[in-house]
Amino acid sequence: MDRRDFIKLSALTAGAAGLAGCGHPDHQLIRFLPEESWIPGVATWRPSLCPLCAAGCGVMARVMEGDAEVVRNGRTGLLRMGLVKKLEGNPAHPVNRGKLCARGQAAVQIVYHPDRIRQPLKRRGERGTGEFEPVDWDEALSTLAARLKQVLDDDPAGLAWLSRPLRGGKRVLVERFLATLAAPAPVYFELFDESVLRWANRLSFGREQMPTYTLSVANYVLGLSADFLGTWNSPVAQAIGYGEFRQGRPGRRGKFVQVEPRVSQTGANADEWIPIRPGTEGALALGLAHVLLNEARRPTTAAGTAGERIEGWLQGLPEWTPEAVAEQTGIEAERIRRLARELIAHEPAVVIAGGAALAQTNGLATALAVNALNALLGCVGALGPVRFTPQPESTGLAPPHRTLRALVQKILSRPESPVKLLLLYEANPVFATPPAWQVAAALDRVPFVVSFGSFLDDTSILADLVLPDHVFLESWMDDVPESGTEPAVVSLAAPAMRPLHNTRAMPDVLLDLSRRVGGRLNEALPWKSYEELLRARFDALARRAGADADAFWKQALERGGWWSDNGGTRAAAPRHAAATTRQIRYQPAEMDGSVEEFPFHFLPYASQAFYDGTTAHLPWLQELPDVLTTAMWGSWVELNPQTAERLGIRQGDLVDVTSRHGTLQAPVILSTGIAPDVVAMPVGQGHRAFTRYASRRGANPISVLAPLEEPETGALAWAATRVQIRRAGVGRLVLFSGGLSRFPHPEER
Amino acid sequence: MRWRRLVLRLFLAVATALLTLGLLLGWWDSAAMDTDGTRQASPVFTPERPSLGAAVRDFFGIQPEPERQPIAFTHKVHAENRIDCTSYCHTGAAVGPVAGIPGVKQCLICHRTIATDHPDVEKIATYEERDEDIPWQRVYGYPAPAHVKFQHAPHIRAGVNCSTCHGEVEQMTVAVRAVELNMGFCVDCHRQHKASVECIACHY
Numbered sequence: 042m043d044r045r046d047f048i049k050l051s052a053l054t055a056g057a058a059g060l061a062g063c064g065h066p067d068h069q070l071i072r073f074l075p076e077e078s079w080i081p082g083v084a085t086w087r088p089s090l091c092p093l094c095a096a097g098c099g100v101m102a103r104v105m106e107g108d109a110e111v112v113r114n115g116r117t118g119l120l121r122m123g124l125v126k127k128l129e130g131n132p133a134h135p136v137n138r139g140k141l142c143a144r145g146q147a148a149v150q151i152v153y154h155p156d157r158i159r160q161p162l163k164r165r166g167e168r169g170t171g172e173f174e175p176v177d178w179d180e181a182l183s184t185l186a187a188r189l190k191q192v193l194d195d196d197p198a199g200l201a202w203l204s205r206p207l208r209g210g211k212r213v214l215v216e217r218f219l220a221t222l223a224a225p226a227p228v229y230f231e232l233f234d235e236s237v238l239r240w241a242n243r244l245s246f247g248r249e250q251m252p253t254y255t256l257s258v259a260n261y262v263l264g265l266s267a268d269f270l271g272t273w274n275s276p277v278a279q280a281i282g283y284g285e286f287r288q289g290r291p292g293r294r295g296k297f298v299q300v301e302p303r304v305s306q307t308g309a310n311a312d313e314w315i316p317i318r319p320g321t322e323g324a325l326a327l328g329l330a331h332v333l334l335n336e337a338r339r340p341t342t343a344a345g346t347a348g349e350r351i352e353g354w355l356q357g358l359p360e361w362t363p364e365a366v367a368e369q370t371g372i373e374a375e376r377i378r379r380l381a382r383e384l385i386a387h388e389p390a391v392v393i394a395g396g397a398a399l400a401q402t403n404g405l406a407t408a409l410a411v412n413a414l415n416a417l418l419g420c421v422g423a424l425g426p427v428r429f430t431p432q433p434e435s436t437g438l439a440p441p442h443r444t445l446r447a448l449v450q451k452i453l454s455r456p457e458s459p460v461k462l463l464l465l466y467e468a469n470p471v472f473a474t475p476p477a478w479q480v481a482a483a484l485d486r487v488p489f490v491v492s493f494g495s496f497l498d499d500t501s502i503l504a505d506l507v508l509p510d511h512v513f514l515e516s517w518m519d520d521v522p523e524s525g526t527e528p529a530v531v532s533l534a535a536p537a538m539r540p541l542h543n544t545r546a547m548p549d550v551l552l553d554l555s556r557r558v559g560g561r562l563n564e565a566l567p568w569k570s571y572e573e574l575l576r577a578r579f580d581a582l583a584r585r586a587g588a589d590a591d592a593f594w595k596q597a598l599e600r601g602g603w604w605s606d607n608g609g610t611r612a613a614a615p616r617h618a619a620a621t622t623r624q625i626r627y628q629p630a631e632m633d634g635s636v637e638e639f640p641f642h643f644l645p646y647a648s649q650a651f652y653d654g655t656t657a658h659l660p661w662l663q664e665l666p667d668v669l670t671t672a673m674w675g676s677w678v679e680l681n682p683q684t685a686e687r688l689g690i691r692q693g694d695l696v697d698v699t700s701r702h703g704t705l706q707a708p709v710i711l712s713t714g715i716a717p718d719v720v721a722m723p724v725g726q727g728h729r730a731f732t733r734y735a736s737r738r739g740a741n742p743i744s745v746l747a748p749l750e751e752p753e754t755g756a757l758a759w760a761a762t763r764v765q766i767r768r769a770g771v772g773r774l775v776l777f778s779g780g781l782s783r784f785p786h787p788e789e790r
Numbered sequence: 791m792r793w794r795r796l797v798l799r800l801f802l803a804v805a806t807a808l809l810t811l812g813l814l815l816g817w818w819d820s821a822a823m824d825t826d827g828t829r830q831a832s833p834v835f836t837p838e839r840p841s842l843g844a845a846v847r848d849f850f851g852i853q854p855e856p857e858r859q860p861i862a863f864t865h866k867v868h869a870e871n872r873i874d875c876t877s878y879c880h881t882g883a884a885v886g887p888v889a890g891i892p893g894v895k896q897c898l899i900c901h902r903t904i905a906t907d908h909p910d911v912e913k914i915a916t917y918e919e920r921d922e923d924i925p926w927q928r929v930y931g932y933p934a935p936a937h938v939k940f941q942h943a944p945h946i947r948a949g950v951n952c953s954t955c956h957g958e959v960e961q962m963t964v965a966v967r968a969v970e971l972n973m974g975f976c977v978d979c980h981r982q983h984k985a986s987v988e989c990i991a992c993h994y
Contacts, residue, residue: 069844072923074894082887113921121893121923 275525651725
């Protein structure tokens, strides 16, 4: 640049600065009158609940005065109001004791998401195109009420409810709403639904719920494909217990061995990783039990009912010698014997099976085998590492995957769908079910679909009417954690902030709808608002606890819920299961596709950032580097380097992953932490529509899954598909570290 | 180096053209009016910087001129009537980090009955009718890149007069920036009063 150019550039800049004085208040956003008064710059902390997984952690929301850009009466402007700026764990909450995982930390982005639905919408264009137009609440609700009346007059069986599994007050409200209308029971769906383990616990221990693992009292943990420090069951509670298990007891450091085909985030913490053939985890458990029963002479009766469920248990499992198990699992017999000896030497020891181990056609047998092994080790009960959180109400659900399939089959059974009105709330089955289930085709045939979601996703884009819910920080929240805590917990939270947009809480919409429909609903649902319903529930709890209702409610609101401080309702021992002589025989897992044509096991796994994909719309989580690969903003396939070399595939290459049910494309990441005959892929990306951050990003592993299921619970066996892989070109990987290794080394150039 | 100069010329020409175009299209202060005359949010800029102009002003630390305030508020009259700075209007100063600027609600506590026929007070009532607050323009404040956190409350507790940093506001009509708050100013005063001059005291 010479002097003359410099002067020109300076003049231009100065001109720009001079013009900058032209700002005028009239050209700024208007400011609305604030509805609340705040001391600027001073934060308060209010309890709330994390809604992002079934663990049900308590959070504290940091609320400060701020300017929110909002629309009020059709005008856009700034509103000075209390805004949630940060979430942390609630230190008083028994589940997470002040800790919070990455997903929980990012949950605050749900509130300010630019693609949040801000007012009720009705469909304008063709179904699925995402063309909607705003309507006002009154119009939307009268449309829905008219539709509902029509369906009820015709045949109440034409009404269907589809949501994620609900707990607490919402479950009571929805089930009573449907029951009063004589409509079918609600359909709950979640991909990583744990109905297999719940059902196994019912058969083994008489408790149909997820177990609470108190790792702080264990000396030895044997994990079987359970990502219990990352995504499975109650990960924050388990991680706290794990910390104590490893480092919290001077002089006593617990040993942790993880057995799984691919090293998970949890496996990466283990002292020892043992790869196992997918679907044979149950065989390993039986092999370990064989050694304990025969070589260590444990009495078969020590396992109680849990043992009686297993065929051959009382005879000492004669078929399950370490040698026979070695052949099935690919783990040497001597290693199996050593593991069994270690389990005895380090009592109390606990075996944790979950995730892909139970997502097989033999998942129930595997879970029962592990339950029996744990019972034999004496670790189940009020003092052992495996406990059951007391539940104030029943936790049993009709098997979710089976009920969803039944709904789909019902819709598709006749040329004209017998389901006329579908209410959809926080479930995305179009994304999270294998294509062979035909969920999208079925939903498309329902004449009227109403979504209560805050975002348009693969499923709610099919809606005819969208009635956006408040997000969790704007709502009355309650929850009853099923596991992860020793005392019984009923969480409660008042709204931490006022609603930003023209949304209404789903429970309040249901109550409003009942008033519009009238009749029996008025008596069945006497509450004016969801707050009233929660108050009634807590009054009942207070009566049971013999406390003053007002003080009880106030204390619950301040702490973030109710939990027993004394030992009165601490974790309970297993009940005796119903007397039945039914025994389950362990069968080898069935895999979809032949070994010759489809040589690789396909292992989808819950992503640490997105879980089952429900949080893929949050940019912080897209930006979160995966713990093991540091990949972000996309999908990838993990492949063993030996396999890759044999197939001529290098890191970053794009591959076709083909099963009998579909093909997907994703770049390869080489990982030595995966068995050579397994390819793994995180679930969560590959949404067709899910806000600007997740739409058409990456590939969806569920889209190539086979529709195999565990026969007794109907749960999808999502780890039972075989695939072939072929190089398809050069892919694109975004890695946080080592990203430059994609470029040739200077010497190679 | 002929090509270099050519590239630069081209850059200058394009920049000038874009700027002119932007100005012509009203992008500079993005006055995107809807058909009914209400303002719509600019798709490009955030509430903090609603327009390109605001962003540039922010970058250069240019403050709005006095007459730009929506209401010609006179500090002098209010001070003469012995209305204390922090008790009624800038209530945050005594208790928190930010002093705060009073809105329609605080004004109307008195002005529902006092001087209701004054044109500026009528303006406040009009704002209330429209469900709007007064769009006061900030006079003091640090641009974000300064990474300075100022806490009013400790200064008030230490007995620092408002006028030390804000000038003789009680003699002003519309507040103007009378004192240039740069680091030298802060550090001088901190040294005089033996307050902390550690970096972390303000830059955190």
